[in-house]
Amino acid sequence: MSTQALFDEQTLSLRARMQDFVASIPRQLLLDMDANKVSYPKEYLQEAGRRGVLGLRFAPRWGGSGLPWTSELVALEEVGVLGTSLACLYSLVSIVGEAIHVFGTDEQKERFLIPMLRGELGVAEALTEPHGGSDFFAATTRARRQGDTFYLSGQKRFVVGAEGADLILVYGKVDGIEDPKRAMTAFLVERGPGVEVQHVYGLMGTRGGGTGRLVFREAKVPLENVLGGEAGIGRGTEVFHQMMIPERMTSAGGAVGMGRAAIEIAARYADKRYAFGEPIRRFEAVSFKVAESLTLLDAARALNHAVGVTIESRASAGKVRRLVSEAKKFSTEAAWTVVNHAMQILGGIGYTDIYPIERLLRDVRLITIWTGTNEIMDLVIQHEFYREFLAEKPHGRNVEADALGADFSAEKVYNVEGETV
Numbered sequence: 001m002s003t004q005a006l007f008d009e010q011t012l013s014l015r016a017r018m019q020d021f022v023a024s025i026p027r028q029l030l031l032d033m034d035a036n037k038v039s040y041p042k043e044y045l046q047e048a049g050r051r052g053v054l055g056l057r058f059a060p061r062w063g064g065s066g067l068p069w070t071s072e073l074v075a076l077e078e079v080g081v082l083g084t085s086l087a088c089l090y091s092l093v094s095i096v097g098e099a100i101h102v103f104g105t106d107e108q109k110e111r112f113l114i115p116m117l118r119g120e121l122g123v124a125e126a127l128t129e130p131h132g133g134s135d136f137f138a139a140t141t142r143a144r145r146q147g148d149t150f151y152l153s154g155q156k157r158f159v160v161g162a163e164g165a166d167l168i169l170v171y172g173k174v175d176g177i178e179d180p181k182r183a184m185t186a187f188l189v190e191r192g193p194g195v196e197v198q199h200v201y202g203l204m205g206t207r208g209g210g211t212g213r214l215v216f217r218e219a220k221v222p223l224e225n226v227l228g229g230e231a232g233i234g235r236g237t238e239v240f241h242q243m244m245i246p247e248r249m250t251s252a253g254g255a256v257g258m259g260r261a262a263i264e265i266a267a268r269y270a271d272k273r274y275a276f277g278e279p280i281r282r283f284e285a286v287s288f289k290v291a292e293s294l295t296l297l298d299a300a301r302a303l304n305h306a307v308g309v310t311i312e313s314r315a316s317a318g319k320v321r322r323l324v325s326e327a328k329k330f331s332t333e334a335a336w337t338v339v340n341h342a343m344q345i346l347g348g349i350g351y352t353d354i355y356p357i358e359r360l361l362r363d364v365r366l367i368t369i370w371t372g373t374n375e376i377m378d379l380v381i382q383h384e385f386y387r388e389f390l391a392e393k394p395h396g397r398n399v400e401a402d403a404l405g406a407d408f409s410a411e412k413v414y415n416v417e418g419e420t421v
């Protein structure tokens, strides 16, 4: 697949660096992670840090490269070929890093962002709770303040890096503030007394990232670890909305890489594998799956690119939220279809561990669920659309008036009483 036309020299060179990094990851690491022999591959992040490919969008002052979203998407596509676990660990730097970069104090950037970008500090994010992830604001984790210390109590589920990460961004509500949106606060929690890994999950895929349940029992968090310090108390809702941009865009970007890896294996296989005396790619049922896959991935990549540009434009927060959700939904569903097509093209051997398609299929199933399920993406998309659309004055041609019966206003019945409007 060629994307040459979309990229400038700098981006092509970044892509080459990312391909080098991805090629350097030992095959054994992937196998050991999938076999749950590794719980958190610190050396992978260290290698990414050494190569300067973490947190690409962040300011050089804090160790970033000051690149635009469109560049990070190129990097994410390359990392995506490694599967969800390693792509997620790479992405967490972008996600948690965003929160610290935008809302953190300079001291927090020194202490946390710089070592994160060097690959020396593993990070996790803890939003989801056992009773539900979609309804984020219903979170029950609480923080009791005593002087300049907060005592955090609650549970978070499905946290990648619960086992292994050094720093966990945890959302909790500060006691004494009634409105849940005003109470929500982001805490930078370092491992220590009161932070306990209660359960490490047996997962269908996405293994080896230390995904577990965290329990906080009066965990002591000093004020200097409240994201943004004193001014950050009650700003958790803002942090959440900002963090959801990389949260969802990293899923979207990585999805394209995963789908690409799978369909390239399938396309090579279809060229070499014979049935009925012909390479199977000569059968439409096979080659049209390749065609559909290429189209879906190119469309996903193009949408992601356009959304990347929009994030950095002056577009409203609502429009960005809608487009980011569209990118996440479309790319993850495209990747799911593509990996599934790849498995079908390989026939029985695709279902075995002779090819990595079965691992990618186990991985890709997750991405329509995490970082906000695709049903929640639909919820956001239509909500933000209506909010903006209904507030706008109609513009351009009035197409509704182009119907033959457009003037029969008595037939335009909208309300329950049957009155015309």
Ligand SMILES: Cc1cc2nc3c(=O)[nH]c(=O)nc-3n(C[C@H](O)[C@H](O)[C@H](O)COP(=O)(O)OP(=O)(O)OC[C@H]3O[C@@H](n4cnc5c(N)ncnc54)[C@H](O)[C@@H]3O)c2cc1C
Binding pocket: 125, 126, 127, 128, 129, 131, 132, 133, 134, 135, 157, 158, 159, 160, 161, 203, 206, 211, 366, 369, 370, 371, 372, 373, 374, 375, 376, 379
């Ligand atoms: C392997 C793995 C890694 C993860 N990593 C992390 C992590 O690092 N940090 C973290 O905080 N979380 C993480 N998650 C959690 C993930 O983001 C949540 O599982 C996800 O957001 C869904 O929440 P839930 O599982 O509680 O499902 P629920 O919220 O209970 O939803 C269940 C179903 O109901 C649907 N639903 C709910 N509300 C609505 C609605 N209003 N309209 C329509 N449908 C609705 C959902 O779409 C879903 O199909 C991870 C999950 C997994 C499995």
